[in-house]
Amino acid sequence: MAGRVGIVAASATKFEAAKPYQHLMDLVVEVTDKVVEAAGINLKDDIEAVVSCSQDFWDGRTISSMPIPDAVCSHLKDESKVAGDGAYAVLYGAMHILSGDNKLILVVSHCEESITDGTMIENWSIDHIFHRWLGLDYTMGAAMQARRYMDRYKVTPEQFAKVVVKNRGNALKNKLAQEAMNLTVDQVLKSKMLADPITELQKKPVSDGACAMILASEEVAKKLTPTPVWITGSGNYYEHHNLGDRDLAECDALIKSAKRAYKMAGINNPVKDLDLVELSEYYAHEELLWTEGLGLCGRGEGGKLIDSGKTQLKGEIPVNPSGGLLSGAPVTVAGMARVAEAVWQLQGKAGEHQVQGAKRAVAHGCGGLAGQMHCVLVLEKGGK
Amino acid sequence: MANRVAIVGIGQTTHSGRRPYVNDGELIYDAVTRALEDAGLTINDMEAVMAGNMDMFEGHHLNDAMLNLYSGAAGRPGFKMNTGGTVGTMTAIQGWYHIASGLYDVCLVIGWEKHDEGPATPAISTITDPAVDRHFLVGAIGGLATVSVAYMQRSGCKLEHAAMVRANASQAAHRNPMAHMREIYSVEDVMKARMVMYPLNLLMCCPTSLGATAMVLASESKAKKICKKPVWMKDHVTVHVEYGGAQFGIGEKRWTSHMEAGAKLFKRNHITKPMQETQVFEMYDPFAFAIPMWLEDFLVCEPNEGWKLIEKGALKLEGEYPVSPSGGVLCTNSIGDSAILRVAEAALQLRQPIRRCTLHQLYRRLRHT
Amino acid sequence: MKEKVQEELIYINKTMKIPYKWRTGEVWGEFFRELKENGIIYANQCPTCGRAFCLPKDVCTRDHTRCTDRSKWIPVGPKGTLVTYFMAEQSFLLPTTGEMLKIPFAVGIILLDGATVILQHQLEETDEEKIKIFMRVEAVIKPKAERKGNIFDIVHFKTITE
CATH class of the missing domain: 3.40.47.10 (Thiolase/Chalcone synthase)
Structure with missing residues (x-):
């Protein structure tokens, strides 16, 4: 990358199954106030632009960023909305800084999944001429992917279940997590079947929340905090939409994204060079597939990787020490919450689930049917 | 200092009130093809493809991903902006940021609407x-x-x-x-x-019209090679x-x-x-x-x-x-x-x-x- | 690529509905509660700049001060001034009801007495000749038994002479 972009501070609400007492705007105000305080800046005078992230259907309003300028004090300022995963909003924010246009910006993402029926919205994202009318949603898409993955690489449902046990277990140490549980593989497999092989516990819970972040140019970031976190690599790619155009057992878009990000950041051996990974697993099997895509193991070895224990909190390369998406975070916020967790880890502020001595991390955001778009960000602790 | 960004290819479809024999993907494809022809490039030269559209008008959630076969975004980087009436300009600005940040050199930006398909x-x-x-x-x-x-x-x-x-x-x-x-x-x-x-x-x-517009944006060094008269997004x-x-x-x-x-x-x-x-x-x-x-x-x-x-x-x-x-x-x-x-x-x-x-x-x- | 007039192909006709359960939040929740229980329109005041918001706001949009302190709320209206308006003479589909708008339908942007921020609501007057900018209007509030705690507890704004 041309210059460096620093993340000064990050904040998130506690993720909950429903936040009936808060209007969407209240969530945004809450995270904005937190992050502004953490960064020690003045929202009105210092922030030059705002990048928000939300989606019209989830919020039930066209141009869902409409109330955001009011909530983040951006009267007569620049605000633009990314309609996708939160990780893209962070990337877009980084572009604002790299271009030299802005020196200090606020990125916010927000969503209240509980106000509507996610199945229907997911269905609306599927092509309207052929497949939408079959009634597909992401859970069914994920089930097809899991089946294909099991079939090709002989991964087992028990290995999927281990992801749930690990992530929801890690979440016990994370104060912001929504569903923290002590589980066994058996309990996961015996929970309600949603779409074979995906059981209820293998799916991300319905969640409400918001996340905010302050991004700054190198110079400004260094002034504002002794612990800036630098974005040193990025990559994002789309998969084909039509399920017939892609092989669900593969994740080419993620492989390409990771390759690009690693090249930028000078990473040759991800397992050695990274200290932790925060990835977006909407369904348990995705974590295994994404760890392959991110190069933490060879193709088809995701199952072995979870068996080996390397991805445990105390393992060689902890994956989702925060509990990941399985412990709760709404869509659109999901990827940004991963970035935020990685930032806290690198700043040494993660709390009980802190990975000791974390210097370099990967945060991953994804969206769409069976992970149709991927965004990978490499984050590094100050110095160098 | 930001890289300078130029518009090197422009393509728009004809605009009309109804085009019942064209679906939205084909509409996008039409504009993209014209923009690429104008720039004298192919889709393989595009490093990123960005789309801007509103979800509710035609009733499609994540339609950037849904129509990426037509826009050429499949297998390429890009994401969607959604800011209402301004979304087209916002997408152009998004392209500007992609290039000005130094992350990409040649990008395709697309805006479209098929107004006859939704309320x-x-x-x-x-x-x-x-x-x-x-x-x-x-x-x-x-x-x-x-x-x-x-x-x-x-x-x-x-x-x-x-x-x-x-x-x-x-x-x-x-x-x-x-x-x-x-x-x-x-x-x-x-x-x-x-x-x-x-x-x-x-x-x-x-x-209420329907139509699509696509533009090819390029960094300074590339723009000068691609066309004689680049228009700079100042x-x-x-x-x-x-x-x-x-x-x-x-x-x-x-x-x-x-x-x-x-x-x-x-x-x-x-x-x-x-x-x-x-x-x-x-x-x-x-x-x-x-x-x-x-x-x-x-x-x-x-x-x-x-x-x-x-x-x-x-x-x-x-x-x-x-x-x-x-x-x-x-x-x-x-x-x-x-x-x-x-x-x-x-x-x-x-x-x-x-x-x-x-x-x-x-x-x-x-x-x- | 010149287009020829062709025979129309097949359409897919569907009406899609999604259920939503929007939260009103702390401030609007309180606003609607007051409207329902006491029939009073409240504005909340920004402790920093003193502007009175009706509709109320959680935070001041200019200085980001929290405006949730209930003791700082002031009743405004029900009289106010018409800032501007529009008058629908053609029907449109409404997303709130899924039905066509009953015309004529006049909507005014109204500055209630005591407030600094505008409120948008329906006007009783639908004769275009009789609507004048800066004319005085007053909120007509439903009888208590009929109030449900939503924006329609205000029926409309009627023209008044003072």
């Missing part, structure tokens, strides 16, 4: 909060009618002036083969049209206002997002006399009062002068300061595409040797109610 007016009404004012907006036209009434009251502009604007626009659109409503209307024709929402009658509102500005009384001048001085945008842009580019120092203005003019009102608001002319310029005929295609010489949004409004089309039309104007400099992107956001 636009109720979809626009949903920009307001469901709890309080959603019932009282009645689409974009409701909001625009209120600002029109206020403008007429404030400035002395009459319905006849709006009719003149529309008549001018029809003359311009008649010469633009890509425009949707290309019929010529006289001032009398416009005045006789059926009233839709006072003070706007059917011809004073924008039509500057852009984005401004929002709070929901409240400032745009009507209640309780304080009237100061709108347009004013702030105009002030910032002219100051940064050392433009003191916009009407002399720029030669053309492509405005997002979704209703007939927009041109006089927003020319004033963008600080291009003095307050209450806008409609006088129209009386003088200064804003016509052959006048001293042509505004929306393409016919503007008044004659072609495919929302997700309208704003990017303004950028494209302005760039097309600049390719002609006669007109040199322009303000590139005066950017506004539908935020008046």
Whole structure:
């Protein structure tokens, strides 16, 4: 990358199954106030632009960023909305800084999944001429992917279940997590079947929340905090939409994204060079597939990787020490919450689930049917 | 320092009210193909593909991903912007950021709308909060009618002036083969049209069109290799206002997002006399009062002068300061595409040797109610 | 690529509905409760700049001060001034009801006495000749038994002479 972009501070609400007492705007105000305080800046005078992230259907309003300028004090300022995963909003924010246009910006993402029926919205994202009318949603898409993955690489449902046990277990140490549980593989497999092989516990819970972040140019970031976190690599790619155009057992878009990000950041051996990974697993099997895509193991070895224990909190390369998406975070916020967790880890502020001595991390955001778009960000602790 | 960014390829579909034999993917593909042909490149030269569209108009969630086979985004980087009427310009700005940040060199940006496939007016009404004012907006036209009434009251502009604007626009659109409503209307024709929402009658509102526009953007080094006459995206500005009384001048001085945008842009580019120092203005003019009102608001002319310029005929295609010489949004409004089309039309104007400099992107956001 | 007029192909006609359960939040929740229980329209005041918001706001949009302090709320209206308006003479589909708008339908942007921020609501008057900018209007509030705690507890704004 041309210059460096620093993340000064990050904040998130506690993720909950429903936040009936808060209007969407209240969530945004809450995270904005937190992050502004953490960064020690003045929202009105210092922030030059705002990048928000939300989606019209989830919020039930066209141009869902409409109330955001009011909530983040951006009267007569620049605000633009990314309609996708939160990780893209962070990337877009980084572009604002790299271009030299802005020196200090606020990125916010927000969503209240509980106000509507996610199945229907997911269905609306599927092509309207052929497949939408079959009634597909992401859970069914994920089930097809899991089946294909099991079939090709002989991964087992028990290995999927281990992801749930690990992530929801890690979440016990994370104060912001929504569903923290002590589980066994058996309990996961015996929970309600949603779409074979995906059981209820293998799916991300319905969640409400918001996340905010302050991004700054190198110079400004260094002034504002002794612990800036630098974005040193990025990559994002789309998969084909039509399920017939892609092989669900593969994740080419993620492989390409990771390759690009690693090249930028000078990473040759991800397992050695990274200290932790925060990835977006909407369904348990995705974590295994994404760890392959991110190069933490060879193709088809995701199952072995979870068996080996390397991805445990105390393992060689902890994956989702925060509990990941399985412990709760709404869509659109999901990827940004991963970035935020990685930032806290690198700043040494993660709390009980802190990975000791974390210097370099990967945060991953994804969206769409069976992970149709991927965004990978490499984050590094100050110095160098 | 940011990399300079140029527009090196422009492609737009013909615009019309209905095209029943084309689906939205094909519409996008049409625009993309034309833009690539214009630039003399292929889709494989595109490092990133970005899309801008609103979800609810046609009822598709994540339609950037859904239609990425047609846009060429499949297997490439990109993400979607969604900011309402401004989304087209926003997508162009997104492309600008992709290149100016140094992360990419050649990008494709696309805006489209297939208005005949979904209910636009109720979809626009949903920009307001469901709890309080959603019932009282009645689409974009409701909001625009209120600002029109206020403008007429404030400035002395009459319905006849709006009719003149529309008549001018029809003359311009008649010469633009890509425009949707290309019929010529006289001032009398416009005045006789059926009233839709006072003070706007059917011809004073924008039509519901469908169409797509794509542009190829490139960094300085690449642009010079790709084409002889790159058009530089020099500057852009984005401004929002709070929901409240400032745009009507209640309780304080009237100061709108347009004013702030105009002030910032002219100051940064050392433009003191916009009407002399720029030669053309492509405005997002979704209703007939927009041109006089927003020319004033963008600080291009003095307050209450806008409609006088129209009386003088200064804003016509052959006048001293042509505004929306393409016919503007008044004659072609495919929302997700309208704003990017303004950028494209302005760039097309600049390719002609006669007109040199322009303000590139005066950017506004539908935020008046 | 010149287009020929072709025979129309097949359409897919569907009406899609999604259920939503929007939260009003702390401030609007309180606003609607007051409206329902006492028939009073409240504005909340920003402790920093003193502007009175009706509709109320959680935070001031200019200085980001929290405006949730209930003791700072002031009753505004029900009289106010019409800032501007529109008048629908053609029907449109409404997203709130899924039905066509009953015309004529006039909507005013109203500045209630005591407030600094505008409120948008329906006008009783639908004769375009009789609607004048800056005319005085007054909120007509439903009888208590019929109030449900939503924006329609205000029926409309009627024209008044003072």
